Amino acid sequence: PARPIFSEQLPAGLQKISNIVAVSSCKGGVGKSTVAVNLAYTLAGMGARVGIFDADVYGPSLPTMVSPENRLLEMNPEKRTIIPTEYLGVKLVSFGFAGQGRAIMRGPMVSGVIDQLLTTTEWGELDYLVIDMPPGTGDIQLTLCQVVPLTAAVIVTTPQKLAFIDVAKGVRMFSKLKVPCVAVVENMCHFDADGKRYYPFGRGSGSQVVQQFGIPHLFDLPIRPTLSASGDSGMPEVAADPQGEVAKTFQNLGVCI
Numbered sequence: 001p002a003r004p005i006f007s008e009q010l011p012a013g014l015q016k017i018s019n020i021v022a023v024s025s026c027k028g029g030v031g032k033s034t035v036a037v038n039l040a041y042t043l044a045g046m047g048a049r050v051g052i053f054d055a056d057v058y059g060p061s062l063p064t065m066v067s068p069e070n071r072l073l074e075m076n077p078e079k080r081t082i083i084p085t086e087y088l089g090v091k092l093v094s095f096g097f098a099g100q101g102r103a104i105m106r107g108p109m110v111s112g113v114i115d116q117l118l119t120t121t122e123w124g125e126l127d128y129l130v131i132d133m134p135p136g137t138g139d140i141q142l143t144l145c146q147v148v149p150l151t152a153a154v155i156v157t158t159p160q161k162l163a164f165i166d167v168a169k170g171v172r173m174f175s176k177l178k179v180p181c182v183a184v185v186e187n188m189c190h191f192d193a194d195g196k197r198y199y200p201f202g203r204g205s206g207s208q209v210v211q212q213f214g215i216p217h218l219f220d221l222p223i224r225p226t227l228s229a230s231g232d233s234g235m236p237e238v239a240a241d242p243q244g245e246v247a248k249t250f251q252n253l254g255v256c257i
């Protein structure tokens with residue numbers, strides 16, 4: 001039989017984690033990493049012990065979005081395990097901290113990298129591990145979801161009709177795996193200018209998804225220059241402005257996970 005692309009047993013490093021949350025999207029560039037990082041820092045701000053696993057090996061965003069002093073993952077040479085780096089109390093693992101930069105890889109190599117990072121990391125005791133999933137619903141995502149005992153999934157999308165079709169795919173993947181899809185985040189849904197609210201990508205797609213698939217929560221995240229700037233600066237917006245609008249949205253998301 002073909003060798004499974006991920007280890008079959010629950011990795012030892014994941015055993016002391018209470019909740020593992022997948023943040024997923026069907027396309028790149030919709031704000032999945034922005035949501036994953038801000039959700040993680042919101043949970044940490046609420047007093048939880050949190051880690052982020054950036055499984056987006058093709059385009060790891062985590063190294064840009066946070067600024068830990070130590071930008072390289074350390075190895076424990078005796079146990080041959082990976083020690084996460086840390087920023088503002090959140091434990092972090094990303095291929096982007098592995099010192100190899102972005103790579104051109106075939107599917108099985110990607111799976112191998114994710115598998116290694118997952119199986120050898122010493123997360124310790126965590127209340128939440130937030131997984132920034134690779135975009136899409138292909139083999140890698142499916143197997144990752146089967147190997148990791150996910151407790152919840154959050155789907156990130158943009159308001160276009162086309163995105164609706166993608167979300168449906170994501171919802172189907174998680175429901176097949178019996179992972180509860182607790183929320184959809186409709187990102188870049190509007191922006192405010194000159195005292196008016198604009199909906200550049202149209203409206204209504206998110207509520208259609210929520211109704212059709214019975215997802216309990218829908219959150220709107222506006223287009224905000226500060227969200228983009230904070231992502232680029234390495235300081236998550238919810239940590240920089242814990243009383244702001246964005247932080248409030250993420251607190252509401254945090255409590256439903």
Ligand code: ADP
Binds near residue numbers: 031035061223229
């Ligand atoms: P993905 O993980 O889906 O590829 P990212 O989270 O990396 O997407 O977001 C892509 C880019 O869009 C980043 O530069 C990010 O800062 C920016 N961005 C995401 N959401 C917003 C928003 N609501 N307002 C402004 N910029 C955003």
